[in-house]
Amino acid sequence: MFEPHIEKLYRVNMNLREDETVLLITDDTRPYLTDLLWEFYEVGKLISKKVKKIQYPSLGQHGKEPPEEVWIETFGEIAVEELKKDGLLSRILNKESYSEEDALNILKKYAKDLPQVVIAFPYYSTTHTFYRKVLTNHFGVRYASMPLFEPEMFYGPMDVDWEEVSKVSLQIAEILTEGEWVEIKAEGTKLEFSIKGRHGIADTGLFHKPGDYGNLPAGESFTAPIEDSAYGKVTILYGPDRRLDSPITFKFKDGAVEEVEGFDPYVKYLEKVFKEHERARVIAELGVGTNPKAKRADNILECEKIMGTVHIAIGDNHTFGGINKVPFHTDYVVFEPTVLIGGKGWQRLLLEKGRLII
Known part of the structure; x- marks a missing residue:
């Protein structure tokens, strides 16, 4: 239903190219997010050779870090295991005190096959997270954060x-x-x-x-x-x-x-x-x-x-x-x-x- 608008988002807002990987993430807070995820996925495959998607259980609050499965999909299992070995992952996910430098060094050393573009539309926001920060600030990922997004927005503030x-x-x-x-x-x-x-x-x-x-x-x-x-x-x-x-x-x-x-x-x-x-x-x-x-x-x-x-x-x-x-x-x-x-x-x-x- 929203294919032309999603294609415009990919091409105009994200400037997605054929040789780039795009990662789609959302949660299950609202039923329509599942449908939207599939539409983004199908349209994305018409533009990019590699489109990945993941949906995770609702976190119930804006600003919480995405769960472990999103980190694995993004950075790879080895990088996440290394974070866990150093006791960093749980502290990151709970926004407890930790060394961002230590976490960053591990991710830079072990992360593989990162996406160039992330489109995040869980109901609860990922904007103010270390996950987003490290992707954009240190890995150069282009990141669209769309918490509370509803498809009707394609006809108003997206147009x-x-x-x-x-x-x-x-x-x-x-x-x-x-x-x-x-x-x-x-x-x-x-x-x-x-x-x-x-x-x-x-x-x-x-x-x-x-x-x-x-x-x-x-x-x-x-x-x-x-x-x-x-x-x-x-x-x-x-x-x-x-x-x-x-x-x-x-x-x-x-x-x-x-x-x-x-x-x-x-x-x-x-x-x-x-x-x-x-x-x-x-x-x-x-x-x-x-x-x-x-x-x-x-x-x-x-x-x-x-x-x-x-x-x-x-x-x-x-x-x-x-x-x-x-x-x-x-x-x-x-x-x-x-x-x-x-x-x-x-x-x-x-x-x-x-x-x-x-």
Whole structure:
């Protein structure tokens, strides 16, 4: 049903070539993901000589590392066994303390037949994982991360002029790189934090160069705030996949969520996460949406791309310039924000009540 759109994704977004290997990964959280996996597989075989696929049991949370079977399919059995011998694999999968350098040295020595392209569309995100980080940063794999993807997105935020989305995203990423501090104001929201020394990253949707990665649908510019710098509050109307029964408010102090106010059941879920992982409270990301056809608010994959919005994430950010490592990362969108960004001797209005100013 979606073959033409999948072919466009392969050719336009990923620039997949005949001599390249592509690996498709997903989970079993939603039944339609199995059908989508087979469609990606069949279309991929028309372009590439080698297409691999794997589906694994749902992990139940964004930001968790893919399970062992995905590592074996990606790096090979010998590399994974070597990680296990050194006691590294279990610590990686649980995001416990471990030497990334030691893990990387093993993978560089023993990994074989790595794919050049990974298309990951499990319901729960693999973006903020060591698995993704090592593939893109050290093996030059082009990686499309599509958590919460639904096929209807092919007709909206995937049907855009990707060159234009790329242009706007790169412009904003440059501004984020130059900036040292940010202030965000919106209804129920007043937050300030530092981004000094952190680089802006453009999620352009065009993954053509070795190591390129991002979401599909794409369309944002983002950075990792200084982890202990956030003060203020953020009020949200939507969780990752639904409109909340009533708004909830995060109160930030010293960079972390000190308190969550509200009566929606999602508050109980967050309290459970915070109890299990204290570092899940920490501010992780500032993102600015740049996709003109992103409209849907009840799916965070699309919602955070809506042009004129910003999103704040808490949890893991060690894979894109931060230092917080925890098996949790979730974004929350702020609508119609006014955003001020500045540095020494300068400041500029980036958004004014949801209107992007560049």
